[in-house]
Amino acid sequence: MPDPGVPSNLPASIESLQASLADQGYIAERNLATVIYLSLRMGRPLFLEGEAGVGKTEVAKVLSALLDAPLIRLQCYEGLDIHQAVYDWNYTRQMLHIRLTEAQGGTANEAELFGPEFLLRRPLLEAIDSDSQIAPILLIDEIDRSDAAFEAYLLEVLSDFQITIPEIGTIRARQQPHVVITSNRTREIHDALKRRCLYHWIDYPSFDKELAIVGARVPEAAEALARQVTSIVQSLRDRSLYKRPGVAETLDWLRALVALEIELVDPSVLQDTMGALLKTEEDVAALRGEAAVELLEQAKVHG
DSSP states (O other), X not given: OOOOOOOTTSOSSHHHHHHHHHHTTOOOOHHHHHHHHHHHHHXXXXXXXXXXXXXXXXXXXXXXXXXXXXXXXXXXXXXXXXXXXXXXXXXXXXXXXXXXXXXTTOOOXXXXXXXXXXXXXXXXXXXXXXXXXXXXXXXXEOGGGSOHHHHHHHHHHHHHOEEEETTTXXXXXXXXXXXXXXXXXXXXXXXHHHHTSEEEEEOOOOHHHHHHHHHHHOTTSXXXXXXXXXXXXXXXXXXXXXXXXXXXXXXXXXXXXXHTTOSSOOHHXXXXXXGGXXXXXXXXXXXXXXXXXXHHHHHTTTO
């Protein structure tokens, strides 16, 4: 197993990492900054779980920018297998090579056709065999969308940071990538995988934290509008919605209001722009008419 190595440009303390994350526009409480710091120092994968839109994926993106490291992303989905996640063969190029060789009077052999020249490197292999001077950030996003078979394969990869390709051999990591795994918890992930990681649950933010995030990510928004939008979203999360809005939706909605040059939200504006905040017909319908007025009144509590 390769030495994980501590990034040379890792901030010297948890406090300085927290400040550096804020400089990148990511507001993190001390407990989240602590687990990120330990993950980087210890070379342990970071497992982030929470509702959609609370900023899990953004952690990997911010770390990539902060450490000036390549970001390699594997987006998980149902049916994901080794050919999409690890490697595949460039069959088109193989066929062209066969035809060219035959046209020249030769015969292509198997060793030529299944060599590195014809290998398609998918995200896991790309991260393991990276030739970057700085260890890459490997983002394994929404692992709960994949199935148990892929989860088991991933467990093996993260144990030894090596990949075996029958036609070529075993490829070992030149330097261990920094791994960030996210889950929306649509299904439980096996304990064996979690044991190899440092775990953190990212919850919906408090009013003050979300307001700070809004200020950092959409600084062009007027303060009064930012406070009102944050208040409305906070109130929405207390309702029985099919899908509660995450921080990502808060930012999308605020940017939409800024684009429309709206200074404060009233019931008509709320209903007209709900498509930037709510993502189901049932939730949008629940905020029509008097419900919109009521929501605005409730939101004042947070403001």
